[in-house]
Structures are given as structure tokens and as C-alpha cells.
Amino acid sequence: MLWLFYAVASLGYGMLRSAESGVIEQIGPELLLLAAVIVVVQLTMAFLSLTLKDSANRWVNIIVGAVFAVLELVPLGDAVAKLSAWATLMMLAKFVALVLIVWYAWKSKQKT
Numbered sequence: 742m743l744w745l746f747y748a749v750a751s752l753g754y755g756m757l758r759s760a761e762s763g764v765i766e767q768i769g770p771e772l773l774l775l776a777a778v779i780v781v782v783q784l785t786m787a788f789l790s791l792t793l794k795d796s797a798n799r800w801v802n803i804i805v806g807a808v809f810a811v812l813e814l815v816p817l818g819d820a821v822a823k824l825s826a827w828a829t830l831m832m833l834a835k836f837v838a839l840v841l842i843v844w845y846a847w848k849s850k851q852k853t
Contacts, residue, residue, distance in 0.1 A: 742787075743838050743839075743841055743842045743845070744783055744784075744786045744787035744790060744842065745784075745787050746834075746838050747783055747809075747835055747838040747839060747842070748780060748783035748784055748787065750831060750834050750835045750838065751779065751780065751783065751835060752780065753831060754828070754831040754832065754835065755776060757827060757828075757831065758828070782805070786801070786802070786805055789801060790802060795849070798846075799846045799847075799849050800846075802842055802843070802845075802846035803843055803846045803847055806839050806840075806842035806843040806846065807839075807843050809839050810836060810839035810840055810843065813832065813835055813836045813839060814836070816828075816832055817829070817832040817833065817836055820832045
């Protein structure tokens with residue numbers, strides 16, 4: 742569920758960001774491809790979280806969640822520095838979802 746929350750928050754952030762003045766002109770095919778890959782990874786993780794065996798599920802969520810969390814730190818810092826309330830809220834929600842993904846995966850009990 743947290744991967745779906747993260748995916749929807751990411752899409753919402755992207756929609757709000759594109760509404761800012763001058764942003765839409767900066768969006769090229771490379772950025773669209775990157776955004777598509779990120780969304781596909783998020784949705785794939787939601788699926789894998791339901792289908793992988795316990796140990797694989799745990800480690801995939803820890804690794805992918807941690808990588809995405811680290812990648813979210815730069816835009817989160819940028820949003821805070823620019824004092825953009827909406828961007829800070831959206832980025833913080835995304836970051837918290839990723840931290841919770843890693844936390845729950847780390848704390849999950851291994852079935853023997």
C-alpha cells in the first residue's frame with residue numbers, strides 16, 4: 742500500500758509542478774521517459790510486495806526503498822530552501838512513505 746501511496750503522491754507532485762510558470766516548456770522526451778520509468782518501478786514494487794517470498798520481498802523493499810529515499814532528499818531540500826509549502830508537503834509525504842517502506846521491511850519477521 743505504501744508503494745501505491747508513493748506512486749500517487751509522485752504523480753500528484755508532477756502534476757502540480759507542471760502547473761508552475763515556465764516548467765512545462767522545460768519538459769522534454771528524456772524527462773518524460775525518466776518519469777515513466779520511475780512510475781513503472783513504483784507500480785512494479787507494489788506488485789512485487791504482494792507476490793515475492795518473504796525474504797526476497799524484505800530485501801527488495803529495503804534496497805529499492807532506500808535508493809528512492811536517498812534520491813528524494815535533494816528535491817526535498819530544494820523545496821524547503823525555496824520555501825515552497827506545497828512542494829515541501831508533497832516531497833515530505835513521499836519521503837515519509839519511503840522511510841516507512843524501509844522501516845516495515847526491516848522490522849518484518851522472517852518466516853522459517
